[in-house]
Amino acid sequence: MEFYHLRTFVAVAEEEHLTRAAERLGASLPAVSAHVRGLEEELGVPLFLRTPKGMRLTGEGRALLAEARLALSSLEAVRTRAGALRQDVTGVARIGLNNEAARMRVPELLAALTRRHPGVEIHLVNSSSPRILDNVRLGRLDLGFVYDNILEPGHEIEAMALEDVDMAVVGPTSWADRVCRADWEELARLPWVWFSERCPFQYLLESSFSCRDLALNKVMVGDNDATLRTLVAAGIGLTLLRKDDALEAEAAGEVCLWRREGLRLGLSLVHRRERADDRVIAAIVSAVTEVWGLPARRR
Template identity: 45%
Template sequence: MELYQLRTFVAVARAGHLTRAAEGLHVSQPAVSAHIKALEDELGVALFTRSARGMGLTPQGQALLARAQSVLEQAEELTRAARSLRQQLDGELKIALNTDAEFLRVRELLSVLRAEHPALGVHLPQNMSHFIAEEVRAGSLDGGFVYGEAPPQGLEAVPLCSFRLVVIGPLAWRERLAGATWADLAREPWVWYSDALPCHASVQRWIAPYECRLSKVAVTDYEGTIRALVQSGAGLGIMREDEGARCEGAGEAFVWRGDSLPMNAYFLYRRDRESDPAMRAVLAALRAVWGLEQPLASAHMRA
């Protein structure tokens, strides 16, 4: 039994006529007749009754039609699965995170990649934006998430979202600093960012007009350390607005109601990876997860 015989059986049953079935299958009428006869001989039952009006299904043909259709559908599904396997990606991508996975929608990204390319693995090291950009440029990372007012030069940068940085302080200081100015804040102790972070220069420009000289009790490159030290009462700090709101809502810190600093999040990769199937899969997943327009826009920055 051949699949083409089953296709002919289904086509004749639908058309009710040999000639119309032959036209739909793009074969000759004698070929259609031969397919039906061979199938009937193999099955040992008559599938059709012939009359001047055309071809009608016998009770046996009616009973077997649904099964023939099911076999053809399964064969098509098998073909699609094989085609998918030929195109399936494997190996491992190394994509660095500069902040928490929830903000970067990493779970959603992995879910899309796993659904489309289950054999493709992803390694997620953590680092600061500055070092992530350098490693992507050097080729030791396939891609990475970074912060910045503008994307770093020499790399492709996909803009993901904009957010704001705010000042947070220990909850016990809320009333005392409710109406504070930058000059007032400068007199307080601070848990400060490492100068290797891209937002360090932005924050310095942010406070420059106020001519503030901050008192830094600690310098760190990890957001979690800033959050923990601020909560413990060590000093003021700067963090993303959404994180500040979460801390304030949990009664762990307060958000200063003064001005805030705009910042952007990007996904970086090298332009020579643009045609790589694995990178194309990541970019497609980013587009789906972040709701980015098609085609995926990137900022082409050159050194």
């Protein structure tokens, strides 16, 4: 039994699909299928049921999954320890971005890493906070920038607070007089362009209105900031944007801003807590600490 057998087994179990597991592992579909068959033959038990919708764990597979994860964790610990014994830091890190690279200070981060650790290769993935958090948990991403109101208490994810991001309620320019004069109750009655599931903007607005016993009038859902901005400019309703995006849209004559009260979201860098001592992770966290002007972290 080889390391890649267990790695493939866990990936297929979590993805429940051979093609998605192959994409996650960066391997070919025939190779992943062969790894699964080889492991089943070596163990002498069926691990998966092949169905039209994908791969489902058998009873034997479910019983062995926890052991496989534990074995992989132990192997990862050995690799991490071996890396700590080396003087150089080399490796690949996949980092999820929930906004433009410049706003995440990525150019400065890459410059700092190039000075300190030229052997670290960075892959950037643009996504949303919920997807980034899920992919960090699943090991598809090594680190990610997320808005921290979607984080849940627990020991699985470690988060480093970076800054508070100002947010702004925006509306169509033709509604400027109504929006500028509106209080919370009047805002709630106006039409709203809403957000995709688990969006941090959604959580922020819901908490802001529900604490005032107000329910929002949601008329449409958009799945990204550009779509939300376009729908507001078209006169569909209000929405919430980062304030820097909102000011840019206002300057372009696309929206008006509600300025009576401020709203904020915390921005954090996250990674799996069990990987805190991984030298590549530690190198990136150290560089982010420098770039964002944060206090040095102690371990």
